[in-house]
Amino acid sequence: MHVAAVCPRDCYDTCFMLADVEEGRVAGVRGDSRNPVTRGFLCPRGVMDHVRMLRGRILHPYLRVGGKPGGRLRRVGWDEALRITAEKLAEVLKRHGSGAVLHLEYSGDMGLLTQYLPLRLWSALGASRTDYAVCSASGHAALRLHYGLSYGVMPEELPNVRLIVFWGFNAAISAPHLWSLSLDARMRGALIAVVDPRRSETAGLADIWVAPKPGSDAALAYGVARILITRGYVDEGFLEKWSYGYEKYKERALEWTPRRVEEATGVRPGLLESLAEAYGENKPSTTMIGFGAQKTVSGAETVRAVALLPALLGLHRGFYYSNSSAWIIDLGYLTGEKLSARKPRVVSQVALAEHVARGEFKFIYIYGTNPAATLPAQDLLRRGLARRDVFVVVHETHWNETTAYADIVLPAPTFLEKDDLVVSYSHGYIRLSHRVVEPLGESRSELWVSRRLAELIGVGEEWVYEDPWRAVEKSLENALMNGSFSDLLAGKTLRLKARQKNKYQTPTGRIEFYSTRASSLGLDPLPSIPPLPEAQGFILLNSSHPNYTHTQFREVYGPIPPVVHVNPDDAARLGVRSGDRVVLYNEQGEVVVQALITDKVPPGVLWAPKLLTGLNGKPLNTLAPPITQKIGGGSTYNSITVRVKKA
Ligand SMILES: Nc1nc2c(c(=O)[nH]1)N[C@H]1C(S)=C(S)[C@@H](COP(=O)(O)OP(=O)(O)OC[C@H]3O[C@@H](n4cnc5c(=O)[nH]c(N)nc54)[C@H](O)[C@@H]3O)O[C@H]1N2
Ligand SMILES: Nc1nc2c(c(=O)[nH]1)N[C@H]1C(S)=C(S)[C@@H](COP(=O)(O)OP(=O)(O)OC[C@H]3O[C@@H](n4cnc5c(=O)[nH]c(N)nc54)[C@H](O)[C@@H]3O)O[C@H]1N2
Ligand code: SF4
Ligand SMILES: [Mo]
Numbered sequence: 256m257h258v259a260a261v262c263p264r265d266c267y268d269t270c271f272m273l274a275d276v277e278e279g280r281v282a283g284v285r286g287d288s289r290n291p292v293t294r295g296f297l298c299p300r301g302v303m304d305h306v307r308m309l310r311g312r313i314l315h316p317y318l319r320v321g322g323k324p325g326g327r328l329r330r331v332g333w334d335e336a337l338r339i340t341a342e343k344l345a346e347v348l349k350r351h352g353s354g355a356v357l358h359l360e361y362s363g364d365m366g367l368l369t370q371y372l373p374l375r376l377w378s379a380l381g382a383s384r385t386d387y388a389v390c391s392a393s394g395h396a397a398l399r400l401h402y403g404l405s406y407g408v409m410p411e412e413l414p415n416v417r418l419i420v421f422w423g424f425n426a427a428i429s430a431p432h433l434w435s436l437s438l439d440a441r442m443r444g445a446l447i448a449v450v451d452p453r454r455s456e457t458a459g460l461a462d463i464w465v466a467p468k469p470g471s472d473a474a475l476a477y478g479v480a481r482i483l484i485t486r487g488y489v490d491e492g493f494l495e496k497w498s499y500g501y502e503k504y505k506e507r508a509l510e511w512t513p514r515r516v517e518e519a520t521g522v523r524p525g526l527l528e529s530l531a532e533a534y535g536e537n538k539p540s541t542t543m544i545g546f547g548a549q550k551t552v553s554g555a556e557t558v559r560a561v562a563l564l565p566a567l568l569g570l571h572r573g574f575y576y577s578n579s580s581a582w583i584i585d586l587g588y589l590t591g592e593k594l595s596a597r598k599p600r601v602v603s604q605v606a607l608a609e610h611v612a613r614g615e616f617k618f619i620y621i622y623g624t625n626p627a628a629t630l631p632a633q634d635l636l637r638r639g640l641a642r643r644d645v646f647v648v649v650h651e652t653h654w655n656e657t658t659a660y661a662d663i664v665l666p667a668p669t670f671l672e673k674d675d676l677v678v679s680y681s682h683g684y685i686r687l688s689h690r691v692v693e694p695l696g697e698s699r700s701e702l703w704v705s706r707r708l709a710e711l712i713g714v715g716e717e718w719v720y721e722d723p724w725r726a727v728e729k730s731l732e733n734a735l736m737n738g739s740f741s742d743l744l745a746g747k748t749l750r751l752k753a754r755q756k757n758k759y760q761t762p763t764g765r766i767e768f769y770s771t772r773a774s775s776l777g778l779d780p781l782p783s784i785p786p787l788p789e790a791q792g793f794i795l796l797n798s799s800h801p802n803y804t805h806t807q808f809r810e811v812y813g814p815i816p817p818v819v820h821v822n823p824d825d826a827a828r829l830g831v832r833s834g835d836r837v838v839l840y841n842e843q844g845e846v847v848v849q850a851l852i853t854d855k856v857p858p859g860v861l862w863a864p865k866l867l868t869g870l871n872g873k874p875l876n877t878l879a880p881p882i883t884q885k886i887g888g889g890s891t892y893n894s895i896t897v898r899v900k901k902a
Pocket of ligand 2: 265362363364369389390546622623624625626630651652653655701797798804805875879892
């Protein structure tokens with residue numbers, strides 16, 4: 256027998272899956288061809304979900320009786336665990352107010368019932384939350400300045416374009432299905448170009464690979480624009496009709512001669528020309544802007560500059576970044592944020608360590624995220640979580656770095672153990688993800704726990720207890736294109752309505768080359784070129800490994816390889832050989848890894864799998880400072896600077 260499920264991980268693809276059930280156990284998970292974007296295959300993580308489901312699981316509630324981190328845990332019943340949690344919560348609310356309560360969740364499982372609906376409890380209380388800016392917020396903010404909303408090309412369009420440019424996007428690893436659709440385009444004669452400072456897996460497979468210095472992309476984009484303008488590739492009629500402020504943009508773009516671009520980016524004029532010519536000669540094109548290129552101190556400027564290129568060529572939203580804003584889903588209703596009279600205090604997710612370390616929160620409730628590995632400034636954050644005056648509750652499927660800092664650990668079911676609905680941020684195909692097997696051990700869903708807690712502390716708002724599917728139905732009232740909510744519940748695959756690509760929600764209703772909103776916010780109305788930070792040692796790029804989703808799947812594949820890529824010239828200068836242990840260090844701390852000498856990285860640049868744990872037991876994010884971007888407050892993981900010495 257097989258059961259239909261949907262992969263709920265934070266991933267571009269959101270695959271349709273089939274789980275094979277034998278004698279009440281999940282025997283395997285495979286791709287389901289009924290989704291035309293994710294088709295019939297899964298990545299190395301998806302195919303091992305039935306294995307991960309059984310390893311390293313939290314099966315019972317626990318109370319910590321030893322100290323944090325990692326002190327002894329005592330197994331307790333749900334009643335006791337919830338009673339203690341509710342008592343602590345009520346006490347903190349009474350003594351310190353709702354601002355001292357922080358709920359911290361992220362996208363471990365993006366299901367509407369798992370990630371969003373349980374937030375109604377915290378919305379009713381007016382508890383503090385983060386700005387959720389760690390992943391993609393700065394790019395969204397950047398796109399809003401010029402395009403209104405940030406949605407763009409739909410994945411189904413990929414096979415029919417003539418050029419696909421992956422800009423800071425390692426799609427072969429981070430979005431295998433979008434990559435596979437791109438290979439279909441190539442089979443039909445399309446070109447694939449990649450812009451990435453290192454020879455990523457995707458760059459290695461591209462027709463054109465352009466490697467700017469990390470963070471210098473905006474200058475490169477202006478360089479491309481200048482060539483498009485001076486060689487007559489620009490669609491003047493389109494710009495006349497659909498854009499605003501092009502003349503001012505043009506003035507700035509014309510300053511970016513190939514020589515100047517080379518100074519700023521290190522890209523030789525010949526390669527710059529190849530990229531620009533590819534854009535000019537191959538229409539239509541799609542520019543796939545990665546979250547990776549956006550995680551730098553100037554990431555928003557990168558996204559602004561890159562996203563305007565397709566408009567020059569006469570394309571309506573000829574980019575893809577994330578389509579989450581294309582759908583008409585009422586998330587504020589689901590989370591209760593718009594139902595509540597209480598407005599939460601919002602703190603930076605990227606700089607959360609500083610707030611936690613200062614003891615601003617006395618009660619922290621965590622689910623679907625592993626902050627004690629994934630957020631910046633780990634030493635500081637962990638010190639904060641270990642504070643005696645901070646009560647930490649972690650609702651998790653698996654034991655991890657964060658459960659070591661929990662005062663109470665609560666067991667959660669994985670997606671294979673609960674019904675849910677997952678919305679993709681690339682494609683619009685939606686269907687129910689079914690409970691494949693009963694929850695393991697004593698695990699209980701996020702929604703169940705949040706409602707029990709609400710009852711225990713006496714939350715009176717009725718909407719906190721609304722029937723879950725009724726709430727989801729209401730949030731999807733205007734969302735479905737070709738069927739009803741009952742069709743969804745009956746197991747049908749439906750599509751989400753997508754906003755029109757030629758609608759621009761800017762103040763002028765046009766594509767704003769010159770952003771009026773930026774201007775009123777006191778920002779440069781045109782994409783600007785921030786000075787690159789002084790090179791203090793090496794820039795440490797870090798990104799996905801095919802076998803892991805952030806810190807997940809170590810249960811299946813073992814530790815994330817604690818390695819760093821070093822260019823041969825740098826290695827020679829440092830006297831380091833492949834296999835040597837090296838210390839990466841900066842003012843934040845030290846992480847020990849093994850060197851791998853390779854010309855995949857240029858001199859002055861290192862690369863490591865994101866979220867590795869060093870050989871000295873320190874997470875990579877020990878080295879990440881809690882620095883936020885000016886636009887959108889996003890993360891800067893690809894601007895980490897380190898020095899290197901032999902261990
Ligand atoms: N296997 C796997 N897939 C994943 C994930 C995972 O953990 N594992 N996580 C998912 C999530 S949440 C995210 S956010 C995405 C991220 O996936 P992507 O958007 O692909 O981003 P990254 O993999 O972080 O980085 C992509 C590339 O950007 C390059 N890069 C770094 N700095 C710069 C720069 O300044 N300019 C340019 N042009 N390029 C730069 C890096 O070298 C890297 O090759 O992946 C998703 N997919
Ligand atoms: N150095 C560095 N750090 C980074 C990044 C980077 O590029 N470099 N990228 C950042 C980005 S883009 C992102 S998106 C974040 C991701 O940061 P996190 O969201 O913290 O990443 P995960 O490690 O995937 O943690 C998800 C957790 O949710 C749990 N989980 C899974 N399913 C369920 C469920 O159904 N219920 C519950 N309760 N828990 C569940 C998993 O076991 C796991 O512990 O990391 C950021 N950190
Ligand atoms: S992690 Fe991404 S590619 Fe892998 S199965 Fe899930 S949705 Fe598909
Ligand atoms: Mo992310």
